[in-house]
Amino acid sequence: MPEVRYRPVDAMKAPRFTGIGSFMRLPQVTNMDGVDAAIVGIPFDTGVSYRVGGRFGPAAIREASRLLRPYHVEHEIEIFDHLSVVDAGDLAVVPGNVQASYAVMIEGLRPILEAGVVPLAIGGDHGITLGELRAVAKRHGRVGLIDFDSHTDTWDSYWGERYTHGTWCKRAIEEGLIDSRRAVQLGIRGSLYGSEDRGAARALGLHLIPTEELLRRGVDEVLAEVRQRVGTGPVFLTFDIDFVDPGFAPGTGTPEVGGPSSRDALRLVRGLRGIDLIGFDLVEVLPQYDHGEVTSLLAGTLLHEFLALIALRRRDLGEVLNAAPS
Numbered sequence: 001m002p003e004v005r006y007r008p009v010d011a012m013k014a015p016r017f018t019g020i021g022s023f024m025r026l027p028q029v030t031n032m033d034g035v036d037a038a039i040v041g042i043p044f045d046t047g048v049s050y051r052v053g054g055r056f057g058p059a060a061i062r063e064a065s066r067l068l069r070p071y072h073v074e075h076e077i078e079i080f081d082h083l084s085v086v087d088a089g090d091l092a093v094v095p096g097n098v099q100a101s102y103a104v105m106i107e108g109l110r111p112i113l114e115a116g117v118v119p120l121a122i123g124g125d126h127g128i129t130l131g132e133l134r135a136v137a138k139r140h141g142r143v144g145l146i147d148f149d150s151h152t153d154t155w156d157s158y159w160g161e162r163y164t165h166g167t168w169c170k171r172a173i174e175e176g177l178i179d180s181r182r183a184v185q186l187g188i189r190g191s192l193y194g195s196e197d198r199g200a201a202r203a204l205g206l207h208l209i210p211t212e213e214l215l216r217r218g219v220d221e222v223l224a225e226v227r228q229r230v231g232t233g234p235v236f237l238t239f240d241i242d243f244v245d246p247g248f249a250p251g252t253g254t255p256e257v258g259g260p261s262s263r264d265a266l267r268l269v270r271g272l273r274g275i276d277l278i279g280f281d282l283v284e285v286l287p288q289y290d291h292g293e294v295t296s297l298l299a300g301t302l303l304h305e306f307l308a309l310i311a312l313r314r315r316d317l318g319e320v321l322n323a324a325p326s
Helices: 054-067 098-114 128-140 168-174 196-203 211-217 219-230 262-270 294-323
Strands: 037-042 085-090 118-123 143-148 178-188 207-210 235-240 277-283
Touching: 037 054, 037 098, 037 128, 037 294, 054 118, 054 277, 054 294, 098 118, 098 128, 118 128, 118 294, 128 143, 128 168, 128 235, 128 277, 143 168, 143 219, 143 262, 143 277, 168 178, 178 196, 178 211, 178 219, 196 207, 207 211, 207 219, 211 219, 219 262, 262 294, 277 294
Parallel strands: 037 085, 037 118, 118 277, 143 178, 143 235, 178 207, 235 277
Antiparallel strands: none
16 A cells, blocks of 8 residues: 655645645644654643633644745755644643643543654643643653743742643653753743742753843854753753744733744754654744734744754654665
């Protein structure tokens, strides 16, 4: 039988505004046979401390992603020549019940991970990352972490609640899901509850690169440090859209001014080529606070960048294997 390969609908045959919404108009498939990467919506948003609305993020990002095309110009790669990709739909989370939703995430991601497929999740609030990491650990064990975010998310609790979008990172370290020696957080900024907040994150072993330092040192120098920090081995990448300045990404739940531009964000992600990235998520997009789909389009473009990184690694590893003497 011929190999099954999944790629987007050809826009030269069907205009991009046609069809039922899926990410980049990819086939909507839940069977992971012949799949390399899968888009998964996780529309849980009741772990937030401020604005609610991330449950509508997956749908908005899918709609905005109609504009994206398969060829990545800067990397000079046709993504779907090297990857078979599907949109696996949304997980049926339980609004208001974070632990029940974590169970849904673990079970929903299990067949994807067991099949060796790379999951790319669309949130939802940042609390979903803990559920994803619990699922990832069952396949990969403890992983490194690259976290694009304006907040460390290492508070112990909010109003007595230990499982929120502001506590997921601390819980993940406590549960042994993240190797904090291989973890880095980029873009941290904003006012705090006290001087001890960043210190508490560093006490957990996290390496912080605040926004002011990132912008002062520049993308290339920071990327070198990120690579050195995460080293070899499996790494999970999580991207909170509030990493980006709200002038470029207004549709988010806890915006912090003075952040990197969308261009900075794209350059940083592109510079992660070659790292063993085994899972991704993109969180905290609230379309009701967006303007002209600029936040949703940026989010979709970042997911496109994630797919390009997977495709590049597959291609580069294949070239190395083919070049090796027999």
